Amino acid sequence: MIGFRKIIRDYLTDFNCHSFNWNNTTMNVADALTARKSTRAFLDTPVSREKIEKILSSARHAPSGTNAQPWQVAVVSGKKKDEMTAEMEKLFREGDMGEMDYQYYPLKWQDPYKSRKVACGLQLYSTLHIERKDKEKRYEQWIANYQGFGAPVILFFFLDPVMKTGSFLDYGMFLQSIMLSAVEEGLSTCAQAALGQYPELIKKSLGYDNESILICGLALGYEDKEDPVNNYRTPREDIGVFTHFFD
Numbered sequence: 001m002i003g004f005r006k007i008i009r010d011y012l013t014d015f016n017c018h019s020f021n022w023n024n025t026t027m028n029v030a031d032a033l034t035a036r037k038s039t040r041a042f043l044d045t046p047v048s049r050e051k052i053e054k055i056l057s058s059a060r061h062a063p064s065g066t067n068a069q070p071w072q073v074a075v076v077s078g079k080k081k082d083e084m085t086a087e088m089e090k091l092f093r094e095g096d097m098g099e100m101d102y103q104y105y106p107l108k109w110q111d112p113y114k115s116r117k118v119a120c121g122l123q124l125y126s127t128l129h130i131e132r133k134d135k136e137k138r139y140e141q142w143i144a145n146y147q148g149f150g151a152p153v154i155l156f157f158f159l160d161p162v163m164k165t166g167s168f169l170d171y172g173m174f175l176q177s178i179m180l181s182a183v184e185e186g187l188s189t190c191a192q193a194a195l196g197q198y199p200e201l202i203k204k205s206l207g208y209d210n211e212s213i214l215i216c217g218l219a220l221g222y223e224d225k226e227d228p229v230n231n232y233r234t235p236r237e238d239i240g241v242f243t244h245f246f247d
């Protein structure tokens, strides 16, 4: 049996896959799926380049139609991150709401999505004891988006404009793969459409072609477990709500 394990381990190592923990102490996929959550306050502990490369190295195994692998990732930290987040925050405070490179959300929300969206906001603000009428505190909490919630690393994701809608599916799989791999590395994330609101600024600042599509950003770092903003979990519908079996 040991021989068989060795063969498998060598095979996985050859293909640069994660080594298996045969004592079964490694997190499994179901654990990682339920452990992942959006984290909105981070410690300033730096994330090593090695860990970031490990996460991306795992995530690149995400499937994509025709194996096109349409992802392009900018890893931003340090002074560059501080400059970019300050610029986004400034624009927002000046009243410039920006515009994403694509229409993420519907212009007119309808149920059941509308109620879920409202519940999502309420959960965040009630956790922080921010009342509905307290517009100032809500505004400041929203602005934390442009600071990447204080994460030491922000990833920005780009798509070549020659690619089409299918690549957004591929991107979703890639993003979730990054978030799950981050869990395995003891790191936390928050995917952020808000970080896609000023695409021109981001592309100019990073030297990307202005025609490329900025998909979104993603905050990456170590969770600040003391911050109450991280102390709630969003609910999910039962599978019966969205599943029908046919035979």
Ligand SMILES: Cc1cc2nc3c(=O)[nH]c(=O)nc-3n(C[C@H](O)[C@H](O)[C@H](O)COP(=O)(O)O)c2cc1C
Binding pocket: 036, 037, 038, 039, 040, 120, 145, 190, 191, 192, 193, 194, 195, 216, 233, 234
């Ligand atoms: C592509 C994408 C973009 C998101 N953009 C934002 C964002 O701009 N700001 C934010 O606070 N959360 C953002 N979220 C997080 C969602 O609000 C969160 O995933 C959802 O409420 C479910 O909670 P959970 O991630 O903790 O399970 C985004 C999530 C995804 C997948």
